[in-house]
Amino acid sequence: METRVTDWVVERLRAAGCVFAEEEAGLLRTRAAEGADLEELVRLRAAGRPLEHVVGWAEFCGLRMAVGEGAFVPRRRTEFLVSEAVAVARPGAVVLDLCCGVGALGAAVAAAVPGAELHAADIDPVALEYARVNVAPYGGRVHEGDLYGALPAGLRGRVSLLVANAPYVPTGSLGLLPAEAREYEPRTALDGGPDGLDVQRRLAAGAPDWLAPGGHLLIETSGRQSPSTASAMTAAGLAVRAVSSEEWGATVVVGTRAVD
Structure with a gap:
């Protein structure tokens, strides 16, 4: 037997x-x-x-x-945002990953764009310890602080690609997240405020000052929230389009600064 x-x-x-x-x-x-x-x-x-x-x-x-204890785990669906960013990138692009967490988004874009100048910023010092490791192979620089307040003045008006997987879960829906997220990931990486869009609105409002002419802002959001994400970008003066992928279960809103 x-x-x-x-x-x-x-x-x-x-x-x-x-x-x-x-x-x-x-x-x-x-x-x-x-x-x-x-x-x-x-x-x-x-x-x-x-x-x-x-x-x-x-x-x-x-x-x-x-990645490790106390840090947001990069989601596979966010690979769709990377593909959209790379599709509009040019060699030597200045890439900025805001709300970067462990820096996976910016690192993946920089890995696919020859000669990219990479910057990553977040308010969470725990996540930034991992981000420093992840962006190092691409010469990336890490900045700690609240959104654009973390950035060096020399980046203003130079960013070709601003990518962000900012928190977009409505506060009232946090309890519906899987236990792994609720118990082990930082709330600041998940909680997007009452309608989930608090951080996205701030990202959109500040983007024109930091984007180069023709530069792009790409934000991951949900299909339900994408019209509001798009409206925030339109209000900031950006030309807007939204793209979705059934395969990845992902939605990305892209805002482009006009060429002066």
Whole structure:
């Protein structure tokens, strides 16, 4: 009689409700092979901690982005924003990732745009520790502060691509998020105010002063919120279009500053 060999890691993860237990077990074992304690890794994951926080990285646009406790995990749907940004980019573009979190968005754009000058900014010092690691291969510079207030004056009027995955969950809907997000990611990376658009409006209002002529502002939003996101950009004087992808389940609103 053939004896079934039980993988204790997979069994523990399945019991905890991990849908992709086999795949996750492989990632945890890879992390353990790098010197971490496998039993502790499994315990943390089974307790509900995001897999990316446990292993210390997230895959994004085919790149490994450093991430960890207390930081927002880059979402795969945001890869759609990267593709839209790269489609309008030119070599040597000045790329600014605002509300950058761990800097995955800006790093992925810079990786695909030859000679890009990359800047990333966020108000969260914990996230910026990871952002420094992620933008370093592209010569990226990190700035700490509240939106445009974090930026050096020399960037004003020079930005070719301003990309942002700003928080856009309405405050009243935060309780509907998965437990991994509610319990382990910073509220500042999720809470977009009463209608979810507080930060997006500030991004749109300030963008014309920082965009170069012909420069683009790209903001991830939801399909339901996209008309309001577009209205905020229109009010700021930008030419606006919205694009969506069923494949990625994502919506991006693009605002372009007129060429003087």
